[in-house]
Amino acid sequence: DVAAVVRDAQDLVAQQDRKEDVSVLPTLVVSEAVPRVGRTYDSVITEVAGVELQVDEQPTNGITYVTVMLDMSGLPARLIPYLPLFSSFLTEMGTRQLEYKDLAEAIKASTGGIGGGLDMTPGVADPRQTEVSLSLS
Numbered sequence: 296d297v298a299a300v301v302r303d304a305q306d307l308v309a310q311q312d313r314k315e316d317v318s319v320l321p322t323l324v325v326s327e328a329v330p331r332v333g334r335t336y337d338s339v340i341t342e343v344a345g346v347e348l349q350v351d352e353q354p355t356n357g358i359t360y361v362t363v364m365l366d367m368s369g370l371p372a373r374l375i376p377y378l379p380l381f382s383s384f385l386t387e388m389g390t391r392q393l394e395y396k397d398l399a400e401a402i403k404a405s406t407g408g409i410g411g412g413l414d415m416t417p418g419v420a421d422p423r424q425t426e427v428s429l430s431l432s
Contacts, residue, residue: 362432364414375427382411382429 339350353360367378386402386409389395402409411431418424 360432362430365429365431367427367429370427378413378427378429382413385409385411385431 334354336352339352341348341350367375370378386399387395389398393401409431411429414428414430416426416428418426
C-alpha cells in the first residue's frame with residue numbers, strides 16, 4: 296500500500312528531525328581521559344651472549360613483541376640484491392627439523408605470526424653509506 300509507505304517515510308523523517316535530549320548521555324572531558332604527563336619507558340641496553348640487546352618496556356598487557364635486526368654488512372655485495380627475495384621466503388620455508396606445513400602450524404599456535412623484512416638506513420658514521428639489516432619480527 297503506497298499510502299502506508301508514505302506515512303512510514305513521513306514518520307521516519309519526523310523522528311530523525313526530532314531534537315534529542317543529549318543531557319542523558321554520559322560525558323567525558325579530555326582532562327579526565329588523558330593524564331597530564333604520559334608514562335615514559337626508558338630503553339635498556341644490555342648484552343646477551345656477547346650481542347648487544349636493546350629492551351624497551353611497553354604497556355602491552357603481557358604480550359611480548361620482538362624485532363631482531365641482523366647486520367648484513369658482512370654479506371658480499373653481489374648477494375645484497377637477493378635479500379628482499381630471501382626475506383619474503385623466510386616465512387614460506389621449512390627448517391632442518393620441520394617441514395613448511397609443520398613450522399607454519401607451530402608458529403600459528405604460539406605467536407601472532409613471524410615476518411621478515413629489509414631495512415636500509417643511512418650510516419651513523421657516514422650518512423652517504425647505507426647500512427643494510429635483515430629484520431625478523
